[in-house]
Amino acid sequence: MYRIKYLLGIGSVIAAALYAGFGALSWTSTAVSDLDRLMPFLLCAVHSLVGILFLVSSYRSRKAELAHLRSVLRVLLRRQSSFTAEELATEANISLAEAHEYLLKATKNREILSVTRHEHLVMRAFPRHSMN
Numbered sequence: 001m002y003r004i005k006y007l008l009g010i011g012s013v014i015a016a017a018l019y020a021g022f023g024a025l026s027w028t029s030t031a032v033s034d035l036d037r038l039m040p041f042l043l044c045a046v047h048s049l050v051g052i053l054f055l056v057s058s059y060r061s062r063k064a065e066l067a068h069l070r071s072v073l074r075v076l077l078r079r080q081s082s083f084t085a086e087e088l089a090t091e092a093n094i095s096l097a098e099a100h101e102y103l104l105k106a107t108k109n110r111e112i113l114s115v116t117r118h119e120h121l122v123m124r125a126f127p128r129h130s131m132n
Contacts, residue, residue, distance in 0.1 A: 002061035009054030016047035068092065069102055 023040030026032050072092040076083045089099035 002058045002065065005054045005058035005061060009051045009058060012047045012051030012054060016044045016051060019044035019047060069094070073106065 019040045023037070023044060026037050026040060069088075069092055072088065076088060076091060085096060085099040085103055088094075088103065089096045092099070094102075
């Protein structure tokens with residue numbers, strides 16, 4: 001969901017930039033009324049505000065999702081010595097591709113996981129201390 005909010009926020013900010021450009025162009029024209037000169041800037045302000053709200057909401061959603069994944073990861077590591085990406089996906093209610101992506105990022109960012117790949121792209125995660 002955070003990706004959709006992010007894309008909507010980016011689209012709204014781009015629309016705000018376009019309205020600002022239209023406003024600058026209308027400001028130079030002499031055959032335009034005052035209301036027509038101010039309307040693009042008003043639309044720019046509204047789209048900027050909506051875009052910023054979407055981007056902030058996307059950031060908060062992503063942080064909440066990562067915190068949820070970290071807690072599910074800790075629970076899985078306490079429950080069993082190793083687990084697959086499918087088990088992480090079912091426990092966290094995410095897709096298998098997102099579970100693969102999260103496990104790969106967790107191995108790069110942290111020293112607690114070691115991920116091995118088996119046939120058919122089955123990933124198995126181990127706590128790093130159990131690999132010694």
